[in-house]
Amino acid sequence: MTSGGGLVWLEGVLVTGHGVASGRASDSPYPAGTIALQVPRFREHGLELEGFQQGTLNLDFSPGEWRLQAPDHHLVQLRWTDLHPPETFSFWRCRLRREGQLPHQAVEAWIYHPHPDTKRAHHQRPSLLELLAPPLGTVALGERFALELNPRRCRLIQPARLRARLLEFLKFRVLAAQDAFFDDNLPAFRSWLAGCWPEACDLADADLRLTLEQARLLYTESSPGLRR
Numbered sequence: 001m002t003s004g005g006g007l008v009w010l011e012g013v014l015v016t017g018h019g020v021a022s023g024r025a026s027d028s029p030y031p032a033g034t035i036a037l038q039v040p041r042f043r044e045h046g047l048e049l050e051g052f053q054q055g056t057l058n059l060d061f062s063p064g065e066w067r068l069q070a071p072d073h074h075l076v077q078l079r080w081t082d083l084h085p086p087e088t089f090s091f092w093r094c095r096l097r098r099e100g101q102l103p104h105q106a107v108e109a110w111i112y113h114p115h116p117d118t119k120r121a122h123h124q125r126p127s128l129l130e131l132l133a134p135p136l137g138t139v140a141l142g143e144r145f146a147l148e149l150n151p152r153r154c155r156l157i158q159p160a161r162l163r164a165r166l167l168e169f170l171k172f173r174v175l176a177a178q179d180a181f182f183d184d185n186l187p188a189f190r191s192w193l194a195g196c197w198p199e200a201c202d203l204a205d206a207d208l209r210l211t212l213e214q215a216r217l218l219y220t221e222s223s224p225g226l227r228r
Contacts, residue, residue: 006150006151006152007151008149008151009103009147009148010146010147010149010156011144011145011146011147012129012146012147013061013142013143013144014059014145015058015060016141017056017130020034021033021035021055021130034081035056037080038078038080039052041075041078042075045073046073047073047075047110049110049132051134052110052132052134053132053133053136056112057132057136057139057145058128059128059129059147060127060128061127063127063158063160064156064158065126065157065159066126066127066128066129066155066156066157067154067155067156068092068153068154068155070153071091071153072092074088074090074091075090076088085118088114088115088117088118090115091110091112091113092111092113092149092154093108093109094110094131094149094154096108096131096146096147096148097146098136098145098146099145101146103148107133107136108134109147110131110132111129112132113130129147159204162207163203163207163214165200166200166203167214167215169200170211170219171215171218174215174220186208186209
């Protein structure tokens with residue numbers, strides 16, 4: 001659903017998290033939760049979270065996968081504890097409302113994204129967003145929430161659907177190409193896609209390789225001369 005200014009509303013389902021952000025996990029080395037420790041450091045770098053819940057809401061948007069870019073705040077190699085190496089964090093402004101609420105009832109929130117390459121453990125699946133928000137009262141697992149965001153910076157893609165479209169897109173290009181089309185040079189393939197169909201670049205490397213292999217099997221059957 002589209003809202004004003006090019007923003008969109010997308011619906012997700014509240015799911016359980018690792019319990020580390022809030023301190024609920026019994027085996028966590030951070031009894032107060034990681035958010036309580038991180039908030040003062042975020043404030044030092046210009047991100048004010050006063051009045052926000054000391055934990056995250058975990059919204060799942062399966063079967064989609066998120067592609068995030070151009071954050072509102074980007075904190076590089078932030079040391080917030082002696083128990084963990086420095087981490088990089090990105091944040092995006094958004095608005096959040098419960099199912100059944102009207103848009104004017106939404107609250108200001110932040111997408112909270114510890115970068116996986118600097119995070120030692122507790123990684124999230126690509127369909128999930130962690131949100132920082134004001135207290136919302138009692139919430140229940142399985143409850144639906146709507147999130148308003150900028151789709152140019154926070155894109156929810158459907159990998160299976162995008163792979164199918166890419167496979168069809170490749171059909172006549174494969175038939176017209178030489179065998180070198182299937183060379184195992186993924187950066188070159190990405191560069192080619194960026195010039196002719198940039199949307200496909202949202203696919204992960206594994207998805208691109210899978211689609212290329214499907215194209216090889218499907219489309220070279222009618223052109224034996226293209227087989228290896």
